[in-house]
Amino acid sequence: MNQIKKIMGFIWMLIAPVVIFFLINGAVQNIGHGTKDINKPIPWIIIISIFTPICIGLMIFGFYAVKGEYKRD
Amino acid sequence: MAEVSTKGIGKVIFSSSLGTLIEWYDFYIFGMLAKTIASQFFPEGNDTAALLSTLAIFAAGFLVRPFGALVFGRLGDLVGRKYTFLLTLVLMGGSTFLIGLVPSYKSIGIAAPLLVLLLRLIQGLALGGEYGGAATYVAEHSPAHRRGYFTAWIQTTATLGLFVALGVIMLVKNSMSDASFAAEWGGWRYPFWISILLVGVSIYIRLKMSESPLYAALKHEGKTSVNPLKESFGNKANFKMVLLALFGAVMGQGVIWYTGQFYAQSFLENTCKLDFMQSREILLWAIAFATPFFLFFGWLSDKIGRKWIMLIGMLLGVVFYRPIFKTFLEDTNAKEWVADRVIIPKKAKDTKSTIEDLRKNDSLFVILKTESIYTYKENSFLEKRNDTTIFIGNATLYPPLSALGKNVDAISFEKKDLKPSYIDITLSNALKWKFTFLVWLMIIFVTMAYGPIAAFLVELFPTKIRYTSMSLPYHIGNGVFGGLVPFIATLLSTTFATDPLVGLWYPIGVAALCFVIGSLYLSNGFTQSKEEG
Numbered sequence: 001m002n003q004i005k006k007i008m009g010f011i012w013m014l015i016a017p018v019v020i021f022f023l024i025n026g027a028v029q030n031i032g033h034g035t036k037d038i039n040k041p042i043p044w045i046i047i048i049s050i051f052t053p054i055c056i057g058l059m060i061f062g063f064y065a066v067k068g069e070y071k072r073d
Numbered sequence: 074m075a076e077v078s079t080k081g082i083g084k085v086i087f088s089s090s091l092g093t094l095i096e097w098y099d100f101y102i103f104g105m106l107a108k109t110i111a112s113q114f115f116p117e118g119n120d121t122a123a124l125l126s127t128l129a130i131f132a133a134g135f136l137v138r139p140f141g142a143l144v145f146g147r148l149g150d151l152v153g154r155k156y157t158f159l160l161t162l163v164l165m166g167g168s169t170f171l172i173g174l175v176p177s178y179k180s181i182g183i184a185a186p187l188l189v190l191l192l193r194l195i196q197g198l199a200l201g202g203e204y205g206g207a208a209t210y211v212a213e214h215s216p217a218h219r220r221g222y223f224t225a226w227i228q229t230t231a232t233l234g235l236f237v238a239l240g241v242i243m244l245v246k247n248s249m250s251d252a253s254f255a256a257e258w259g260g261w262r263y264p265f266w267i268s269i270l271l272v273g274v275s276i277y278i279r280l281k282m283s284e285s286p287l288y289a290a291l292k293h294e295g296k297t298s299v300n301p302l303k304e305s306f307g308n309k310a311n312f313k314m315v316l317l318a319l320f321g322a323v324m325g326q327g328v329i330w331y332t333g334q335f336y337a338q339s340f341l342e343n344t345c346k347l348d349f350m351q352s353r354e355i356l357l358w359a360i361a362f363a364t365p366f367f368l369f370f371g372w373l374s375d376k377i378g379r380k381w382i383m384l385i386g387m388l389l390g391v392v393f394y395r396p397i398f399k400t401f402l403e404d405t406n407a408k409e410w411v412a413d414r415v416i417i418p419k420k421a422k423d424t425k426s427t428i429e430d431l432r433k434n435d436s437l438f439v440i441l442k443t444e445s446i447y448t449y450k451e452n453s454f455l456e457k458r459n460d461t462t463i464f465i466g467n468a469t470l471y472p473p474l475s476a477l478g479k480n481v482d483a484i485s486f487e488k489k490d491l492k493p494s495y496i497d498i499t500l501s502n503a504l505k506w507k508f509t510f511l512v513w514l515m516i517i518f519v520t521m522a523y524g525p526i527a528a529f530l531v532e533l534f535p536t537k538i539r540y541t542s543m544s545l546p547y548h549i550g551n552g553v554f555g556g557l558v559p560f561i562a563t564l565l566s567t568t569f570a571t572d573p574l575v576g577l578w579y580p581i582g583v584a585a586l587c588f589v590i591g592s593l594y595l596s597n598g599f600t601q602s603k604e605e606g
Contacts, residue, residue, distance in 0.1 A: 005593055012320070012590070026564060038564045042127045047560070050135050050553055054319075061316040069313050070594045 002071040009065030016055035016062070023048050085214045086226045088282050089207040092162045092275040093227055095268065096203045097234025098241075099169035100196055102264045105242055109254075109261040113177040114186045122178065125186040133197035138552035141201020142544035143302065149206050149540030150301035153292070154213070155284045157540070158206030159276065165199035166272025168192040173265025177257045201552070205544030208527035213285035213536065218375055224527035225371020229364050231523070232516070235334060236360045239353055241267060287536045301541040305534075314533050315546055321595050322529060323550025325387040325587025326522040328580035331555035332394065333515035334360075336580070339559060340398060341508070344573060345405040346454075346496045351505065358509045363516035367524040374525035378597035383529065386521025387584040387591075393518075394577050397511050402573060404504055407495030410449040411456070437464040451501030458493045554583055 027044035037043050064070065103110065107130075115126035141161075149157035172192045178185045208227050215223040245260045254260040283289075291297050298304050306312050334356070341352040374382050423446035430439045443458040500508065526547075534542035562576025569575045 001593075008589075008593060015586075030564065030567070034567075036563060036567070037127065037130070037560060038567060040123075040127055042124060043560060046132060046135055047557065050139070054549060054553065057316055058320060061313075061320055064313050064316070065594070069309075070317065072596070 002068065005070055006066050006068055009062040009067075012062030012065060013059050014062075016058040019058075020048075020052060020055050023051055079214075079216060079219070082214055082223060085282065086211055086223060088275070088278045089158075089211050090226050090230050092158065092279055093203055093207040094230040094234045094237065095271045095275050096162065096165045096200055097231050098237045098271070099165050099268050100200050101235055101238040102169070102242065102268075103172065103193060103196065105238055106261050106264070110189070112255065113257065113261075114175070114189045116178050119178075121183060122186045125190045129186075129190045129193045133193045135553050135556055137194050137197030138201040138548040139545060141198035142205060142548040143201075143541070144198065145202020146205055146305075146541035146544035147301045149202070149209070149544075150298050150538050153284050153288055154206050154210045154540065155279070155282060158203055158210065159279050161199040161202040161206065162272060162276055162279065164195055165203065166268055166276075168195040168199070169265055170269040170272075173262040173268075179257065201544065201548050204547060205540050209531060209540050209543065210285050212528060212531035213287040220531065221374035221379065221525050221528040222368065222372040224531065225368045225524050227527050228371065228524050229367045231330070232334065232360055232364055232367070232519070236357060236364075238264070239357055239360075243350070243353055243357075291536055296537060298537040301538045305538045305542040305545075311534065311538065311542060315542055317590075317594055318530055318533055318543070319546035319549055321587065321591040322383055322526060323546050324554040325550075325584040325591065326383065326526055327550040327553075327555030328558055328583045329387055329390045329522045330519050330551060331558040332390065332577070332580040333512075333519040336558050336562065336576075337512050337515055341401060345401050346407070346498050347405060348497045348499045351499055355505060355509045355512055359512035359516050362509075363513050363520055366517055366520035370521050370524035371528065374528060379525040379529040380591065380595045380597040382525050383522050384588050384591045384595075386518045386523075387588045389521070390515070390518045391581050391585045391588065393514070394581055395574055397515060398574050398577060400511060401508065404507070405498050405500070407449075407454045407456075407498060410447075410452070410454070411493075411495070413449070438462075439464070452504065453499045454495050455497040456493050456495055 023044075026038075027041075027048065030038045031041050031044060033039055111126060115122040115129075117123075145157050145161055148160075169192075172189055175185055175188045175192070204227075207230075208224055211227055212220050212224050241264045245263045246254055249260050252259075284292075288297075304311065306315065338352060338356050341347040341355065342349065347355075370382050370386075424443065425445075426441060426443045428439065428441055430437060432438070439462045441458070441460045441462075443456075443460070445456045445458075447454055447456060530543040530547060531539060558576075558580055561579040565575045565578060566573065
């Protein structure tokens, strides 16, 4: 189980940049192309600025997992 | 550490839960009255007002709540739980009451949306500080083996706050005409004014309570934290637990909470076009029947552990969301009812028709607007048609076409059968209860994921930095991951327009990820905080 936890840590580290990429891509695709909230820049600025530290947190979580910080004896 | 006595625990739970319930009530009424508030404070066509409106919606939910968790969490660990969550209550109640007093945009111009934005941000800040304080306060009055059950009372408040907000708005709305409700100083302000009475009572009760015994003992021994933020997030041993709490429990719980209650309601109203009052009635019944299960799962978590109850709640959401929402769509498919050709007009007087005509260049547009109420197997719905006939050429309606004689050949026309819309669907009694059951089921998933989580979070962190450490992941999980459900659902449904259920992939994905992380890394044992070791 401890080995699986370590291996999965790499996946958590990978998910974080993928999420940021999709958010930035979503912002580029949607801003200015309509009248809904998803077409306004402010929600995207707020969401990307708050999700970036969360994604960094997920990377750190993955890093800790890889390092075996969550292993149980 | 000595076992905590349960003497007076009823008072502790009541005073904490009442205040937290009122804070949720205050936070929700703004969202539920968003349309009326927008028309009063954020008029269409004004770019600055539109920007302030967007900020009021997004900044209050996403940015300010976690920030409030840090500010008040730190304060709660420095000066104590009691005075901190008294302060959050005063801020929340005061700002809610004041929103109800702000004159409209028509009266004071741009100052109106600016004031509302400022008050809404204070609401978000206060909410960020309230929950952690109440949960910590109750948990620190509870013996370890009953912590799940006692803190579950706090967990009922978010849902009960929604219940009270829905109920108060429905009562006010039913007691007056739509025009009186939506007027500048109309009924929509009453729920805001009511808040000050509720807050007054709650402050009075809370003032009489004493500080949490665990915190008081810590303070007496001079062992409180000097820098709770640094100790919570700068200390690796604690920070890794903050991350685990967020990614292994709270982020999944947040999306389950929002999908089961808010997204379900918005889906029934906006996608299924259910009648406003009936959709709220369904939600009210579902909440009333489901709320006791918060206590049940809190109690159960004291017996069998917290982990699997929370994670199974998430897994059930992952598995059943799409079938449940698909049923909602199929059972309200008015287009199919019309195609069945067994619909009947409810009453002759229930059909209203008006004709408008307008001229553009050499063409005459004749628009026949028809609104008819139909019934189909005891369900009723309103059909709205805008059938347009365009007469091309030098045409006129008066005199009628037949009187034009030979010239009629010179006029060509085309008919546009614009797609009718079907709204205000009122379900039969049987279907109403079926929908109530399905919403109830989704709230049961909420009770599983949310019921034990206060005890779970409290037990992850030591007393001296508990308020700070648990508040931040809680408000990121609920405010950010949960609060984004409608935004990302809209994003997905705009990108993949053919699937009306595509918006569900966001909560399903987040809950599934959280389930995997939680299953792997969380412990099902009772994580005793260090000093209780």
